[in-house]
Amino acid sequence: xxxxxxxxxxxxxxxxxxxxxxxxxxxxxxxxxxxxxxxxxxxxxxxxxxxxxxxxxxxxxxxxxxxxxxxxxxxxxxxxxxxxxxxxxxxxxxxxxxxxxxxxxxxxxxxxxxxxxxxxxxxxxxxxxxxxxxxxxxxxxxxxxxxxxxxxxxxxxxxxxxxxxxxxxxxxxxxxxxxxxxxxxxxxxxxxxxxxxxxxxxxxxxxxxxxxxxxxxxxxxxxxxxxxxxxxxxxxxxxxxxxxxxxxxxxxxxxxxxxxxxxxxxxxxxxxxxxxxxxxxxxxxxxxxxxxxxxxxxxxxxxxxxxxxxxxxxxxxxxxxxxxxxxxxxxxxxxxxxxxxxxxxxx
Amino acid sequence: xxxxxxxxxxxxxxxxxxxxxxxxxxxxxxxxxxxxxxxxxxxxxxxxxxxxxxxxxxxxxxxxxxxxxxxxxxxxxxxxxxxxxxxxxxxxxxxxxxxxxxxxxxxxxxxxxxxxxxxxxxxxxxxxxxxxxxxxxxxxxxxxxxxxxxxxxxxxxxxxxxxxxxxxxxxxxxxxxxxxxxxxxxxxxxxxxxxxxxxxxxxxxxxxxxxxxxxxxxxxxxxxxxxxxxxxxxxxxxxxxxxxxxxxxxxxxxxxxxxxxxxxxxxxxxxxxxxxxxxxxxxxxxxxxxxxxxxxxxxxxxxxxxxxxxxxxxxxxxxxxxxxxxxxx
Numbered sequence: 001x002x003x004x005x006x007x008x009x010x011x012x013x014x015x016x017x018x019x020x021x022x023x024x025x026x027x028x029x030x031x032x033x034x035x036x037x038x039x040x041x042x043x044x045x046x047x048x049x050x051x052x053x054x055x056x057x058x059x060x061x062x063x064x065x066x067x068x069x070x071x072x073x074x075x076x077x078x079x080x081x082x083x084x085x086x087x088x089x090x091x092x093x094x095x096x097x098x099x100x101x102x103x104x105x106x107x108x109x110x111x112x113x114x115x116x117x118x119x120x121x122x123x124x125x126x127x128x129x130x131x132x133x134x135x136x137x138x139x140x141x142x143x144x145x146x147x148x149x150x151x152x153x154x155x156x157x158x159x160x161x162x163x164x165x166x167x168x169x170x171x172x173x174x175x176x177x178x179x180x181x182x183x184x185x186x187x188x189x190x191x192x193x194x195x196x197x198x199x200x201x202x203x204x205x206x207x208x209x210x211x212x213x214x215x216x217x218x219x220x221x222x223x224x225x226x227x228x229x230x231x232x233x234x235x236x237x238x239x240x241x242x243x244x245x246x247x248x249x250x251x252x253x254x255x256x257x258x259x260x261x262x263x264x265x266x267x268x269x270x271x272x273x274x275x276x277x278x279x280x281x282x283x284x285x286x287x288x289x290x291x292x293x294x295x296x297x298x299x300x301x302x303x304x305x306x307x308x309x310x311x312x313x314x315x316x317x318x319x320x321x322x323x324x325x326x327x328x329x330x331x332x333x334x335x336x337x338x339x340x341x342x343x344x345x346x347x
Numbered sequence: 348x349x350x351x352x353x354x355x356x357x358x359x360x361x362x363x364x365x366x367x368x369x370x371x372x373x374x375x376x377x378x379x380x381x382x383x384x385x386x387x388x389x390x391x392x393x394x395x396x397x398x399x400x401x402x403x404x405x406x407x408x409x410x411x412x413x414x415x416x417x418x419x420x421x422x423x424x425x426x427x428x429x430x431x432x433x434x435x436x437x438x439x440x441x442x443x444x445x446x447x448x449x450x451x452x453x454x455x456x457x458x459x460x461x462x463x464x465x466x467x468x469x470x471x472x473x474x475x476x477x478x479x480x481x482x483x484x485x486x487x488x489x490x491x492x493x494x495x496x497x498x499x500x501x502x503x504x505x506x507x508x509x510x511x512x513x514x515x516x517x518x519x520x521x522x523x524x525x526x527x528x529x530x531x532x533x534x535x536x537x538x539x540x541x542x543x544x545x546x547x548x549x550x551x552x553x554x555x556x557x558x559x560x561x562x563x564x565x566x567x568x569x570x571x572x573x574x575x576x577x578x579x580x581x582x583x584x585x586x587x588x589x590x591x592x593x594x595x596x597x598x599x600x601x602x603x604x605x606x607x608x609x610x611x612x613x614x615x616x617x618x619x620x621x622x623x624x625x626x627x628x629x630x631x632x633x634x635x636x637x638x639x640x641x642x643x644x645x646x647x648x649x650x651x652x653x654x655x656x657x658x659x660x661x662x663x664x665x666x667x668x669x670x671x672x673x674x675x676x
Contacts, residue, residue: 017580021477028474029491031548035510036495042509053514054522156355165390172383180387187398189664193609193631194657197638197649198404199397201416206396221393250371251382256363280499282612283631287639298501302616305505312509319505326497334490341493341553342560 036323043316044126050313061125065090067107076121077101079113088121089113130317139292140318143300147279150215150296155274157220159267166229167255171241188223192284200287214288215296219278225270232266233259269340272333276326297322405657408650414643421647428651449652451625452633459543459629460607466547467603468596471554476588478555479562489559493552504616507545508532532618535626542614542627549613550606554599561595562588594673601667605660611635630656 042050044059064073067090074090079101081087089101098112134140168174169181192199199218200209208214236259244254260267285296295303301322305315330337374382404418409428411421436443441450474492478485495503511517511531518528531537565588573583611631615621620636621628630652638649 017480021480024473024477025488029488032491032495034516035506038516039506039509051514053528054519055514055516160359161390161393164386168383168386172380172386174380174383177383180391183391183399184394185668187394188668189661190398190402190657191609191660192397193611194653194660195398195401195405197634197646197653198401198408200639201404201408201646202396202400204416217393218397221390221397226390245379250367251374251379252363252367252370255386276497280497280501282500283635287635298499301501301505305508305616306619312512315505316509319502322499323502326499327494330490330494330497334493335486337497338486338489338493338556342556 039316040320043130043313043320044128045130045313046125046127047311047313049127050316051310056122058124059126060122061127063121063123065104067102067104069107074102076104077118078121079118081117089118091118127313130313131321134314134318138304138314139295140297140300140321142293143295143297144321146212146294147297150212150281150285151275151278154216154219154278155271157216158222158225158274159271161220162222162225162270163229163260163263163267164255165226166233167259169226170230170233171238171259184223184226187221192218196283196287203288209288210290210294211288212294215281215285218284218288219281222274225274228270229263229266232263236262269336272329272337273340275329279326402657405650405653408646409654411647413647414645416644416646424647428647429655431648432651432655446648448625448628449633452628452630455625455627456608456610456629458539459546459610460604462543463546463607463610464600464603466543467551467554468600470547471551471558471599472596474551474555475558475562476584478559489552489556492555495549496553498549500612501616503545503549504613507541508617511541533623535623538618538623538626542617545613545617546607546610554603557599557602558592558595561592565591594670598667598670601663601670605663605667608656608659608663 041057041059042055046059046061049056049060063076065076066073070092074092077089077091077099079087079089087103090104092100092102092110094100094115097115099115099118100110101113101118102108102110165184169177169184203209203214203218206214208217240258240262241254244258249257280298281296282298282302285299286302289295289299292300292303297318301315301318304318370385373385377384407418408421410423410425411418412424412427413421415421431446432449434445435441435450438444438450441447441454444450478488478492481488498506509515513528513530517531522528529537531541569587570583573587578586609631610629614627614629615632618627621632634649634652634656637645637652
């Protein structure tokens with residue numbers, strides 16, 4: 001491990017540049033990890049814990065003990081006597097600056113302690129109900145369902161329609177090919193954020209306002225997807241297609257059975273990106289969807305934090321749920337994702 | 348996972364087999380080469396509906412007034428919307444403009460763009476140079492830096508909102524170093540600082556990858572030749588790396604410009620819709636609020652702003668396409 005970490009460009013020699021490089025990498029990694037890790041840890045904190053300052057690193061809860069003769073569990077405190085001794089005691093009640101305590105070892109003897117001599121003992125405790133309660137009490141299950149539906153349907157349609165266009169543009173010669181190619185290219189210049197007002201009017205015209213299909217259809221045709229697949233299909237030899245035609249395969253069969261399977265790597269890259277884009281979409285669903293039962297997860301999360309800005313314990317738990325699928329996809333497929341970006345510069 | 352995929356493929360297969368016969372008939376009628384139109388049709392219809400038609404509508408709506416949604420109910424007002432947006436006694440001071448919120452948004456987008464482009468460019472370049480030196484662990488660090496790119500803007504906004512909260516982790520550091528706790532998002536300077544910082548934080552990985560690809564395309568033997576000549580490392584960077592990397596850096600800059608002009612999502616979540624006041628109100632947000640989030644829905648005014656913004660993006664994208672082509676050759 002140490003050998004690995006201390007490798008340098010010139011073996012046996014550590015240059016200042018190496019040290020700066022490692023400091024840069026270490027610093028950058030921490031800068032990225034800290035906010036995410038902090039939100040993750042905090043999502044397990046109870047409501048009282050989350051609102052307290054100074055915050056603790058690990059999610060905690062007051063340590064309690066069951067004592068015979070007491071109706072409910074008592075909280076545990078550390079008592080530092082004026083003589084400097086420390087003892088673990090349980091609190092029965094507290095009035096003003098005096099607290100009535102008992103020693104768990106001798107539950108019958110009560111004694112009074114000034115509160116400035118005691119400190120509460122806390123245990124690491126994960127509040128899993130931050131995750132279960134919002135799913136039961138609020139519409140988060142609906143939001144998750146909606147997002148999953150939008151993501152899956154939009155991705156399948158993106159793959160199908162974009163590959164069909166790419167097939168036409170790479171394997172046929174027809175009138176208007178260049179014009180269509182330029183037209184698709186030009187759509188790159190007009191992201192949805194610029195044409196959102198008229199695009200919304202179109203959605204209203206199609207009677208798809210406040211409908212998940214309004215979200216899906218507007219995002220399915222992507223110029224990036226067409227380009228990516230077209231570039232890939234150009235590398236497939238035309239002889240294969242000719243051979244299939246000689247065997248009397250229909251054009252659609254050629255596309256479906258010959259070209260598409262050969263494009264699997266490019267389709268996989270597009271599928272990964274489509275899933276991530278659609279899962280994370282915010283502005284367009286925000287415009288199209290208006291009733292809470294149609295909200296996607298991102299919209300639900302945003303409106304939830306606006307309404308209940310003090311309920312950070314719920315907000316953070318749901319944020320982690322929104323973050324999870326993308327993280328899993330990334331961990332499993334990070335090689336393809338980073339390569340896909342480096343080679344094609346997608347979006 | 349594989350079973351699921353097979354199941355989906357099988358389902359599609361069955362569904363598409365139904366299409367086989369009618370498509371073959373169509374093919375016989377129109378000929379093999381015109382089948383291209385069939386393959387293009389679905390995508391082109393969607394492009395037409397959600398890109399080309401909206402562009403036309405944006406231009407048409409920009410010349411109409413009133414609050415009706417249907418275009419034939421809207422009065423034609425000529426250039427009135429553009430006049431309202433653009434009439435200013437001093438373009439440097441949004442308060443002197445007739446539509447001051449629009450100019451505030453332009454000013455905000457301007458400083459955001461400038462800082463975001465410069466910051467992201469420098470940090471991505473430095474990170475790419477460091478990653479390019481690594482002999483091992485390159486894939487790991489590349490993944491670490493790229494991960495935030497994939498997060499949703501809402502998640503990024505909320506994660507940072509929590510980090511910067513009054514009782515958040517950053518304020519613990521502030522207090523430990525003897526400072527007073529700061530409510531970052533209610534302070535004009537700090538909220539702007541964090542909006543830019545967070546943009547750089549989550550998108551630098553993307554640009555790092557592009558610059559890294561450029562660095563790896565530089566052949567190694569020119570460095571070896573330089574080393575034989577005894578050229579210092581700093582000189583190698585200035586005289587070899589940087590000039591060879593310029594095409595990539597220009598493409599990255601234009602991509603960054605295009606993205607910065609469209610800033611919305613994460614800033615919206617982080618600043619509760621542009622606060623404090625209008626310190627973080629950007630152009631897309633102005634359009635969104637004018638058209639969808641105010642009592643009177645001013646589609647005409649919002650469309651006029653969209654047209655102006657679209658023109659800027661059009662120019663930037665043309666530059667980018669032209670430069671990408673040049674970088675390829």
